[in-house]
Amino acid sequence: MDRxxxxxxxxxxxxxxxxxxxxxxxxxxxRTLVVFLRGAYDATNVVIPVSSSFxxxxxxxxxxxxxxxxxxxxxxxxxxxxxxxxxxxxxLLPLWQKKQLAFVPFAGTADDxxxxxxxxxxxxxxxxxVHGTRNYNSGFLARLAAVLTxxxxxxxxxxxxxxxxxGHGIPNIGIxxxxxxxxxxxxxxxxxxxxxxxxxGSAVSEGFKVRDDVYKTVSEEMAAADxxxxxxxxxxxxxxxxxxxxxxxFNLGFVDVGGWDTHVGQGGSTGYLAGRLGELGRALAGFAQxxxxxxxxxxxxxxxxxxxxxxxxxxxxGTDHGHGSVYxxxxxxxxxxxxxxEQVKVAQASxxxxxxxxxxxxxxxxxxxxxxxxxxxxxxxxxxVFPGVAPKDLALV
Amino acid sequence: xxxxANESTAAEFVAxxxxxxxxxxxxxxxxxxxxxxxxxxxxxxxxxxxxxxxIAWPLTAQQRNANQIPDPDQKxxxxxxxxxxxxxxxxxAATRSLLRDLYSPDQLREKMTWFWFNHFNVHLYKSDIRxxxxxxxxxxxxxxxxxxxxxxxxxxxxxxxxRYLDNAENAKGHINENYAREIMELHTMGxxxxxxxxxxxxxxRILTGVGVNFQPPDANAPKLDIMAQPDxxxxxxxxxxxxxxxxxxxxxxxxxxxxxxxxxxxxxxxxLARHPATATxxxxxxxxxxxxxxxxxxxxxxxxxxxxSTDGDIVSVLLVMFKSPEFIGSLxxxxxxxxxxxxxxxxxxxxxxxxxxxxxxxVLGWLxxxxxxxxxxxxxDGYPMTAAAWNSPGQMATRFxxxxxxxxxxxxxxxxxxxxxxxxxxxxxxxxxxxxNAVQPTLSQATRSALDQAGSPQEWNALxxxxxxxxx
Numbered sequence: 001m002d003r004x005x006x007x008x009x010x011x012x013x014x015x016x017x018x019x020x021x022x023x024x025x026x027x028x029x030x031r032t033l034v035v036f037l038r039g040a041y042d043a044t045n046v047v048i049p050v051s052s053s054f055x056x057x058x059x060x061x062x063x064x065x066x067x068x069x070x071x072x073x074x075x076x077x078x079x080x081x082x083x084x085x086x087x088x089x090x091x092l093l094p095l096w097q098k099k100q101l102a103f104v105p106f107a108g109t110a111d112d113x114x115x116x117x118x119x120x121x122x123x124x125x126x127x128x129x130v131h132g133t134r135n136y137n138s139g140f141l142a143r144l145a146a147v148l149t150x151x152x153x154x155x156x157x158x159x160x161x162x163x164x165x166x167g168h169g170i171p172n173i174g175i176x177x178x179x180x181x182x183x184x185x186x187x188x189x190x191x192x193x194x195x196x197x198x199x200x201g202s203a204v205s206e207g208f209k210v211r212d213d214v215y216k217t218v219s220e221e222m223a224a225a226d227x228x229x230x231x232x233x234x235x236x237x238x239x240x241x242x243x244x245x246x247x248x249x250f251n252l253g254f255v256d257v258g259g260w261d262t263h264v265g266q267g268g269s270t271g272y273l274a275g276r277l278g279e280l281g282r283a284l285a286g287f288a289q290x291x292x293x294x295x296x297x298x299x300x301x302x303x304x305x306x307x308x309x310x311x312x313x314x315x316x317x318g319t320d321h322g323h324g325s326v327y328x329x330x331x332x333x334x335x336x337x338x339x340x341x342e343q344v345k346v347a348q349a350s351x352x353x354x355x356x357x358x359x360x361x362x363x364x365x366x367x368x369x370x371x372x373x374x375x376x377x378x379x380x381x382x383x384x385v386f387p388g389v390a391p392k393d394l395a396l397v
Numbered sequence: 398x399x400x401x402a403n404e405s406t407a408a409e410f411v412a413x414x415x416x417x418x419x420x421x422x423x424x425x426x427x428x429x430x431x432x433x434x435x436x437x438x439x440x441x442x443x444x445x446x447x448x449x450x451x452i453a454w455p456l457t458a459q460q461r462n463a464n465q466i467p468d469p470d471q472k473x474x475x476x477x478x479x480x481x482x483x484x485x486x487x488x489x490a491a492t493r494s495l496l497r498d499l500y501s502p503d504q505l506r507e508k509m510t511w512f513w514f515n516h517f518n519v520h521l522y523k524s525d526i527r528x529x530x531x532x533x534x535x536x537x538x539x540x541x542x543x544x545x546x547x548x549x550x551x552x553x554x555x556x557x558x559x560r561y562l563d564n565a566e567n568a569k570g571h572i573n574e575n576y577a578r579e580i581m582e583l584h585t586m587g588x589x590x591x592x593x594x595x596x597x598x599x600x601x602r603i604l605t606g607v608g609v610n611f612q613p614p615d616a617n618a619p620k621l622d623i624m625a626q627p628d629x630x631x632x633x634x635x636x637x638x639x640x641x642x643x644x645x646x647x648x649x650x651x652x653x654x655x656x657x658x659x660x661x662x663x664x665x666x667x668x669l670a671r672h673p674a675t676a677t678x679x680x681x682x683x684x685x686x687x688x689x690x691x692x693x694x695x696x697x698x699x700x701x702x703x704x705x706s707t708d709g710d711i712v713s714v715l716l717v718m719f720k721s722p723e724f725i726g727s728l729x730x731x732x733x734x735x736x737x738x739x740x741x742x743x744x745x746x747x748x749x750x751x752x753x754x755x756x757x758x759x760v761l762g763w764l765x766x767x768x769x770x771x772x773x774x775x776x777x778d779g780y781p782m783t784a785a786a787w788n789s790p791g792q793m794a795t796r797f798x799x800x801x802x803x804x805x806x807x808x809x810x811x812x813x814x815x816x817x818x819x820x821x822x823x824x825x826x827x828x829x830x831x832x833x834n835a836v837q838p839t840l841s842q843a844t845r846s847a848l849d850q851a852g853s854p855q856e857w858n859a860l861x862x863x864x865x866x867x868x869x
Binding site: 038039114115116117118119136137155158159160165169170171172173174177181182183187188190191193194195196197198200203204206207208210211258259261263264314315316318320321 | 566568571578582583775788789790791794795844847850856859868
């Protein structure tokens with residue numbers, strides 16, 4: 001039973017609330033993966049405002065040609081107004097055509113205007129009001145995990161990111177570098193014993209457990225590779241591993257991928273950014289393939305970045321720090337194949353401070369709306385994840 | 398104050414007494430006091446024997462030559478050779494850095510060198526930074542216990558920083574504000590300290606023309622008209638090119654800066670180095686580095702006061718901290734959780750003391766596995782200094798793997814890299830007199846009980862280096 005038909009058939013079923021937690025119905029457990037493009041990817045050259053002559057005037061050397069312009073490396077038409085970067089054609093266009101992929105333009109941080117990578121990444125991961133004291137030990141995915149039951153959260157990163165801090169023993173694993181453990185079971189027990197009364201005790205126990213679980217999954221992949229399977233590289237390899245882990249073991253995940261801060265020589269249809277996009281597209285398609293068709297129907301992938309980049313190219317054939325971005329929402333049950341959320345015509349007059357995309361959809365409102373639908377959270381529980389935020393329901397799931 | 402206690406450090410501390418030892422740490426002599434074996438390795442590194450220009454100029458010629466070859470295969474081979482030269486230079490810098498960290502008796506200078514590198518972070522793998530990173534670190538080390546203003550100036554005129562934050566591309570009419578923003582946000586005042594987007598834009602204008610030139614002065618001098626020539630600055634690979642500079646008047650942090658060339662940059666750096674927000678921001682970061690995630694605000698204010706009254710004299714700021722009751726308290730309470738750098742280095746220092754490693758590769762590899770590789774933080778914010786970044790379940794499991802390697806078979810540290818490849822095996826010795834006198838009495842019952850169950854000396858070492866006590 002896929003999620004949509006389940007919801008249709010069980011529309012009257014209200015999620016059971018026990019002590020402020022949602023007991024999601026069996027088999028309808030959602031899987032959520034948040035992919036953070038660190039460095040502020042140039043959204044304007046990925047989901048391209050192809051009907052805007054202002055776009056082509058503003059980017060004389062890095063614009064991607066209009067669909068149907070005859071150029072071999074033109075943008076791929078999504079709607080009359082928007083086109084997709086050609087580096088994503090093979091990987092993500094099929095998902096768009098299956099209506100499993102939507103883009104939310106003019107998205108970002110409504111209240112953080114620092115244009116600082118680090119500041120704004122922190123802002124998003126914490127998901128707290130910008131003004132006032134921040135709690136750096138309370139990320140929004142950790143708060144989501146706390147209001148749900150049966151969540152198994154994990155960060156597929158070498159360090160535990162802010163977004164998953166503050167939960168109870170939420171694990172992380174550097175997914176790109178998994179090897180056979182050298183510390184054996186007996187030694188692991190002895191080490192756990194040393195930490196029995198230590199504040200790090202639960203982290204230590206969880207670390208050994210996750211290490212063993214992940215190694216088991218990855219050793220299956222290694223066995224497959226030994227039989228001649230083509231092995232993926234870079235972020236695609238990581239995403240495929242994540243797909244298998246989220247099929248079997250974890251249902252709330254976070255991963256980040258860097259290399260998007262394109263101040264200089266970013267390229268257009270080809271070049272540096274195109275290369276990064278190609279890898280990202282293959283990674284997401286690989287993730288969907290590995291998690292498998294059944295789990296994919298209950299999976300939500302959200303791709304975000306801290307902000308957009310300047311609408312106009314700079315003097316170095318690159319772009320500088322901007323404001324509004326474009327977020328991606330993917331999954332088997334996503335109501336996609338559309339550009340979602342509030343929009344304005346892309347023109348000089350609609351730019352924020354005459355340089356960037358404005359933010360019309362706040363990241364918290366978007367996530368709040370997605371979580372409310374995906375997990376059946378009521379207003380009160382959404383408020384626990386994003387205090388003071390009115391969720392925006394874009395009907396994406 | 399060190400990269401980890403060991404028998405040698407303890408012996409010097411006892412011999413000199415606390416006050417004289419501290420004095421020596423704060424005022425190390427100009428010469429390294431490294432063990433002969435470590436000094437010999439450093440002396441054998443080409444980067445230690447030649448100034449940066451003599452390394453860079455031939456490489457630039459090599460690169461230009463490669464790019465002009467018409468045959469694609471031959472071109473590719475030459476370009477790969479160029480990249481390998483860069484990799485080799487980066488590796489040499491890292492080797493020198495680690496040898497000093499592990500074996501210099503002047504530990505505070507090395508600790509502060511790492512701190513400043515992290516504060517003025519550059520990333521090894523961007524552009525040609527592998528070529529300049531060794532010299533960059535040398536400059537930071539030279540000023541590590543000097544004045545903040547000199548550190549700021551050294552970084553602002555260094556090709557590694559100018560490449561890393563794209564200021565080498567910043568020119569009149571082609572503004573790139575990346576470096577201008579990070580100077581204020583990360584290097585001096587700190588985010589949210591009162592500067593505006595306009596200040597960023599004005600500083601970017603001040604910084605136009607501040608760039609690099611990787612060729613000898615006679616080979617690639619910019620064409621300048623006679624009026625602009627006196628403003629032209631060349632020093633090593635640094636170049637201020639008046640033809641790329643915006644000579645208009647700027648308004649920066651409430652000051653009016655008349656257009657007059659590189660002197661504008663000096664004026665802007667003065668303003669930033671003397672800004673009260675800078676004193677507080679840098680002092681808090683130093684206290685966080687040495688003491689705890691949340692250093693006492695009163696102490697930070699006293700350090701900042703010292704920063705302001707001494708015009709950013711780092712030794713004065715450090716002294717305020719080291720002599721404070723809060724600092725002594727933080728040592729006794731062990732409030733500082735080791736980051737991976739401190740964890741790995743303290744383990745190697747404790748286990749092998751002054752037995753000098755022959756190969757830095759394994760140590761560099763462990764740091765990378767723990768996500769704190771040397772020169773390997775891609776973004777300019779540097780590595781985080783708080784415990785939460787480094788004590789997650791995944792981090793802990795990886796630490797135990799590395800503790801096992803260091804405590805049992807040295808992980809290849811005592812096998813020279815090719816072409817030598819001689820192995821001079823070394824055996825970790827943690828259970829020394831230092832251990833029994835200074836460490837063992839502080840261990841918990843749970844740790845002692847686990848150590849008692851060790852099946853071999855190697856396992857005992859691995860367990861000790863994995864213990865909760867060793868993580869702080």
